[in-house]
Amino acid sequence: MIKTHYPLVIIGAGPAGLAAASVAAGQGIEVALFDQQSAPGGQIYRGIESVSAQRAEQLGADYRRGGELVRAFRSSGAQYFPDTRVWSLTPGREIGLLQQGRAQMLTADQVLIAGGAMERPVPFPGWTLPGVMNAGAGQILFKAHGIVPADGVVLAGSGPLLLLLAWQYLHAGVEVQALLDVTPMVNHLSALPRLPRALLARHYLTQGLFYKRDLKRARISTLHNISELRAHGDARLQSVSFRHRGRRERLETELLLVHFGVIPATQLTQVAGCRHDWDAGQQCWRPRLDAWGQTSVAGILAAGDCAGIGGARAAEHAGRLSALQALHALGRLDTASRDRLARQDRQWMQEDLHIRPFLESFFRISDAMLQVPDDDTLVCRCEEVSAGAIRAAAAQGHLDSNQVKFLTRCGMGPCQGRQCAQAVGHIIAEASGKTVAETGHYRERPPVNPLTLAQLAALYPEECE
Amino acid sequence: MKADVVIVGGGLMGFSTALHLALRGSRCVVLEKDTPGRHASGVNAGGLRQLNRHPAEIPLAVVAAEAWHHIRELVDSDCDARFPGQVRVAENAADMEKLEQRAALVQSLGYRHEELIGRDELYRLVPALAPHCVGALICRGDGYARPFHALTAFRTKACSLGVHYQHSTRVERVEQGGGDWRVESTRGEFQAPVLVNCAGAWANAIAAMLGEPVPLTPGAPMMMVTERLPHFIDPVVGAASRKLSFKQMHNGTLLIGGAHLARLDLQRESTEMNWRKLAVSARTVLALFPQLLDVRIVRTWAGVEAFMPDHIPVIGPSSTAPGVFHAFGFSAHGFQLSPVVGRILAELILDGHSELPVAPFSIQRFAA
Numbered sequence: 001m002i003k004t005h006y007p008l009v010i011i012g013a014g015p016a017g018l019a020a021a022s023v024a025a026g027q028g029i030e031v032a033l034f035d036q037q038s039a040p041g042g043q044i045y046r047g048i049e050s051v052s053a054q055r056a057e058q059l060g061a062d063y064r065r066g067g068e069l070v071r072a073f074r075s076s077g078a079q080y081f082p083d084t085r086v087w088s089l090t091p092g093r094e095i096g097l098l099q100q101g102r103a104q105m106l107t108a109d110q111v112l113i114a115g116g117a118m119e120r121p122v123p124f125p126g127w128t129l130p131g132v133m134n135a136g137a138g139q140i141l142f143k144a145h146g147i148v149p150a151d152g153v154v155l156a157g158s159g160p161l162l163l164l165l166a167w168q169y170l171h172a173g174v175e176v177q178a179l180l181d182v183t184p185m186v187n188h189l190s191a192l193p194r195l196p197r198a199l200l201a202r203h204y205l206t207q208g209l210f211y212k213r214d215l216k217r218a219r220i221s222t223l224h225n226i227s228e229l230r231a232h233g234d235a236r237l238q239s240v241s242f243r244h245r246g247r248r249e250r251l252e253t254e255l256l257l258v259h260f261g262v263i264p265a266t267q268l269t270q271v272a273g274c275r276h277d278w279d280a281g282q283q284c285w286r287p288r289l290d291a292w293g294q295t296s297v298a299g300i301l302a303a304g305d306c307a308g309i310g311g312a313r314a315a316e317h318a319g320r321l322s323a324l325q326a327l328h329a330l331g332r333l334d335t336a337s338r339d340r341l342a343r344q345d346r347q348w349m350q351e352d353l354h355i356r357p358f359l360e361s362f363f364r365i366s367d368a369m370l371q372v373p374d375d376d377t378l379v380c381r382c383e384e385v386s387a388g389a390i391r392a393a394a395a396q397g398h399l400d401s402n403q404v405k406f407l408t409r410c411g412m413g414p415c416q417g418r419q420c421a422q423a424v425g426h427i428i429a430e431a432s433g434k435t436v437a438e439t440g441h442y443r444e445r446p447p448v449n450p451l452t453l454a455q456l457a458a459l460y461p462e463e464c465e
Numbered sequence: 466m467k468a469d470v471v472i473v474g475g476g477l478m479g480f481s482t483a484l485h486l487a488l489r490g491s492r493c494v495v496l497e498k499d500t501p502g503r504h505a506s507g508v509n510a511g512g513l514r515q516l517n518r519h520p521a522e523i524p525l526a527v528v529a530a531e532a533w534h535h536i537r538e539l540v541d542s543d544c545d546a547r548f549p550g551q552v553r554v555a556e557n558a559a560d561m562e563k564l565e566q567r568a569a570l571v572q573s574l575g576y577r578h579e580e581l582i583g584r585d586e587l588y589r590l591v592p593a594l595a596p597h598c599v600g601a602l603i604c605r606g607d608g609y610a611r612p613f614h615a616l617t618a619f620r621t622k623a624c625s626l627g628v629h630y631q632h633s634t635r636v637e638r639v640e641q642g643g644g645d646w647r648v649e650s651t652r653g654e655f656q657a658p659v660l661v662n663c664a665g666a667w668a669n670a671i672a673a674m675l676g677e678p679v680p681l682t683p684g685a686p687m688m689m690v691t692e693r694l695p696h697f698i699d700p701v702v703g704a705a706s707r708k709l710s711f712k713q714m715h716n717g718t719l720l721i722g723g724a725h726l727a728r729l730d731l732q733r734e735s736t737e738m739n740w741r742k743l744a745v746s747a748r749t750v751l752a753l754f755p756q757l758l759d760v761r762i763v764r765t766w767a768g769v770e771a772f773m774p775d776h777i778p779v780i781g782p783s784s785t786a787p788g789v790f791h792a793f794g795f796s797a798h799g800f801q802l803s804p805v806v807g808r809i810l811a812e813l814i815l816d817g818h819s820e821l822p823v824a825p826f827s828i829q830r831f832a833a
Contacts, residue, residue: 090737105740273735396621403500406507406613409716414692414763443766446738450692450761457747459740464748 002081002097002106006032008326009095009108010078011086011268014042015066015312016304016319017114018073023323025078027332032108033073034084034097036449040070042116043136044312046143055146058171060164062207062312063143069316087447089113089272091297096447096459103455110299110326113269114319117262117305120284121419122157122369123377123387125230127258131237135165135259148174154240154253156180156229159261159363160208167211170218177253179215179222180242182229182260184366191361198358201351227369231256260365263422264306270444272300278437281360282309283370284422285441291346292325293318301326310353317349370426379427380420382413390424394431400440401425414450417442467656468494468629470814471648473636473671474663475499476506477612477800478792480619480628481807482661484540487626489815494655495628496648498635498667502616504734505665505799508768510688510710510722511612512701513801515578516551516604517567519777521825522798523576525805528821530578530606532804539804542618547715548608549699552582552591552601554753560705564602578604593697595753602705609701609712612800619803636664639674646788659814660789666731666769668779668793672828675786679794679831680774685727685736685767686797687743692761693717707749719760721750724797727767736767772796780809780826790814791828 008024010017013035025031041048045066056064073080081099088096093108119136126132135155141147142165152175155166166179198205215222228243232250241250263284266276274295275288286308293301303322304315321342328338372379375388385408393404401424404410410424411417417424421442428439458464470486472479475497483493501507513533515526537543555561568581580603587601588594624630631652638649639660646660662671666683694717701712708723725742729735743765750757773779773794783789790813792806799806805821812819 088738088740091735092737094740096740273733273737396617398617400500403613406502407617412690412764414761416764445764445766447762447765450763452759452761453691453747453751454758456740456744456762457751459744459747463741463744 002032002099002104004106006030006106006108007330008032008110008112009034009106010112010114012042012114012116012304012306013037013040013080014044014114014116014304014315015069016315016322017042017112018069018319019316020112020114020303020319020323021078022072022076023320024327025076027327029327029330029332031078032081033078034081034086036083036085038082040073040080041066043140045070046140051143058168059143060168085449086268087449087451089268089300091273091300093299098449098451098455101455103451103459105459110301110329112293112319112322112326113300113302113306114304114315115265115268115306117309118265118418120260120263120365121422122258122260122365123372123379123423124369125374125377126232126237128378128381129231129233129237130235131233131254132231132256132258135162135257138257139165139168142168142172148172149255151254152177153255153257154178154180154251155257155259156182156240157259158183158365159259160359161262162259163208163211163215165257165259166215166220170214170220176220178251179220180226180229180240181222181224182226182365182369183224183363185225187362187364190364191358194358194361198355201355204355204359261363262305262309264308266306267416267418267444267448269295269300269302269306270441271446271448272297274300274302276441278435279308281357283365284309293322294325299329310356314349314352317345317352320345321349367426367430370423371430372423372427379423380410380413382415382419383409383411385410385420387423387427390427391431394428399428399432399434401428401442402440404428405442411442416445416448466494466629466653468492469657470494470659470661471496471646471655471657472661472663473648474665474668475501475620475630475632476504476663476665477502477616477619477803478806479661479663480616480623481803482663482792482810483628483807484619484623484626485807485811486814487623487628489811491815493628494657495623495630496634496636496650496655497630497632500632501620501630502613505768505770505797506616507613508688508766509612509770509797509800510720511609511615511800512551512710512798513546513548513608513610514551514604514701514798515801516602516607517553517579517703520570520574521777522802523571523574524822525802527576527578529802529805533610533801534606536804540618540622542614544610544615544618545715546608546610548606549701550590550603550605551607551701551703552587552603553703553705554587554594554598554601555705556598558599561600563705564600568602578606580605590700591698591702593754593756594702595755603700607701615800615803636671639671641786658788661810661814662789662791663793665793666771668771668791672791675783675789677783677785677828679779679828681794682772683729683731683769684772684797685729685769686722686724687727687738687746687765687767689721689743689746689762689765691719691721692763694719694760702753704749704753707752709746709749709753711750711753718763719757721746723749729767729769731769734769736769738765738767770795770797778826779828780806780823781828782813784827784829784832
């Protein structure tokens with residue numbers, strides 16, 4: 001039974017949320033953790049409590065680390081509510097929840113948002129064809145159900161996850177037809193000055209090189225610096241084409257998994273009215289935070305990848321720091337104790353983040369690709385708005401995302417703009433000579449998760465006739 | 466910059482006024498503190514409703530309806546206007562009596578656009594309605610348009626006639642000097658013998674600069690939109706004794722309003738949904754359309770609007786400042802009136818009087 005008020009509510013059960021809940025509950029605070037998944041672990045440690053030893057082996061050592069985190073959380077005394085979606089969060093910390101088909105409202109003194117990341121949606125010709133999926137979805141099927149592609153797969157895009165998935169598939173016996181890397185060659189140069197600092201967190205580099213070595217040994221065809229990626233097919237995917245070394249090439253395949261890095265899932269911080277800034281390095285919006293993860297709205301904190309991409313380890317540390325701040329705000333820790341307890345995590349987090357500038361430069365997606373150059377490419381799949389329609393709206397003088405949304409309905413569909421917001425920003429920026437920061441972000445409108453009329457009608461049961 | 470008329474507020478009223486003045490040869494400047502139609506003008510329900518108007522507004526609404534039916538002639542766009550009619554349903558005998566009295570009032574004023582219909586005609590027009598309703602008041606020529614499209618059409622047409630529009634321009638001070646109004650803004654100074662206040666929820670700040678503050682209350686009526694459904698209803702539906710505006714848009718989504726207000730922070734220009742009130746809206750919809758139980762709400766929002774205590778707008782000359790005209794306080798039902806309000810202001814400014822009865826909208830009704 002969910003109460004109507006908690007001193008601390010945590011949203012999300014990935015590394016940040018789990019670590020935060022364990023710290024806060026350990027200090028005797030009543031903590032409720034709401035998780036839209038059915039079991040703790042978030043995306044990164046999905047299925048960690050139920051996975052077989054064999055699949056855990058296939059998923060690697062980084063994955064198995066989640067087990068410890070979940071065990072600590074389970075014994076911490078924090079209350080865990082799985083399959084529970086947050087559909088509203090107001091600046092006054094009123095939280096709308098949906099659980100087992102029933103909506104309810106509650107309040108909290110402190111709210112920690114730990115909603116994680118989402119894959120960066122990058123529209124390209126044919127991306128909406130059945131048979132084209134996000135690599136993340138492929139990984140979820142693997143982690144949660146052991147489902148892998150039966151008839152081969154082409155992987156395309158950029159970022160560590162793509163490499164990791166290729167490696168995981170390799171070990172699960174999946175035929176990886178090709179790995180198409182869209183990161184431009186120039187990234188290698190621009191990332192180079194950031195390499196020395198990255199060596200301070202070289203675990204990541206050695207891990208990446210280890211994956212690459214295995215892929216090479218297995219003779220997986222890896223093509224670098226590819227551009228003009230396209231998916232082809234009538235009713236579903238039949239082939240993939242791209243430009244490589246000046247030539248257009250084509251691969252027959254029934255499955256294309258794409259990945260263009262991850263960006264913070266900012267729906268909740270946006271809907272709560274927190275200030276956000278455009279991060280040009282990470283090519284995404286992120287909430288403006290202080291050193292403790294406190295947002296611009298009092299009592300609302302954010303930690304982990306939803307606050308800026310830092311990876312699972314950094315998320316754990318950030319979660320603990322935010323928990324300490326929440327305990328401080330609740331009067332449970334004085335300033336000196338908070339700072340003392342934070343010292344270790346703060347140091348580890350800094351060390352862990354050394355790798356980020358290098359990774360951001362190395363895996364950076366080219367502006368040309370983000371700006372969706374082909375006019376016919378659908379940008380908003382809910383409302384079927386093309387890149388050309390957005391450019392036309394910009395040419396008419398609609399130079400911010402919200403105006404383009406009003407005019408074209410781009411972002412007004414059931415996904416609430418999650419799929420198109422980024423692309424719209426890049427397209428308008430390019431068309432108007434502005435920065436993405438100046439084009440602004442869609443104003444996030446609740447419910448951030450769909451709610452039916454019946455669920456809303458029964459929200460305050462005492463008022464129903 | 467010098468002009469004939471400076472208009473404060475880049476919403477529908479501001480651009481309609483600029484458009485009508487430009488059509489008659491005036492050089493206008495429109496100043497908007499944000500982006501065009503940022504608040505009420507861009508995000509309202511888009512109702513084109515003559516039905517159940519305040520008696521003082523009826524003559525204006527009837528002329529405006531005519532304008533909407535030919536809106537392409539004015540702004541080169543149909544603004545996505547559609548005219549499936551609007552109905553106000555009676556759910557019991559008491560409701561029906563209320564509607565009968567209303568119909569009699571409208572007839573006594575000499576108008577025929579509101580028509581009483583019985584149960585059979587109601588269910589012929591709205592078969593999807595819950596079976597308990599007994600009749601309705603209908604205006605068959607009513608309908609709706611898409612507000613941001615209308616705003617864009619008015620703005621584009623006005624600018625094509627030479628209107629100078631400037632966004633991100635907040636008016637900071639207004640002074641009279643040498644027969645002109647000098648308007649100081651965050652982006653330059655503007656001068657004109659005539660100043661028009663179409664600043665919506667912020668109009669009182671302008672009126673106060675001119676020494677005639679009014680009892681204006683800013684408010685943000687909440688709206689909801691659902692996922693797309695197969696087409697099942699044509700007219701816009703309201704109810705005699707419930708707060709409701711309900712329509713299915715051409716793309717299949719349902720647009721639900723009910724004049725319930727969001728919590729508003731005018732300083733930050735932000736709104737916060739009042740879920741308790743939205744739950745009332747949802748119950749109202751389900752009382753009239755119980756088959757919609759499992760329809761998903763996709764989005765809710767609220768646009769900031771100016772409300773007057775008597776729920777009719779201020780339209781007309783200033784009582785203190787010569788050369789100043791007001792058009793604000795439409796109390797959440799201004800969208801339909803916008804073509805006629807621009808025409809009235811152009812007449813008042815250029816001819817000294819309007820052919821339409823505007824006396825009830827005088828700002829002087831609030832003089833102490």
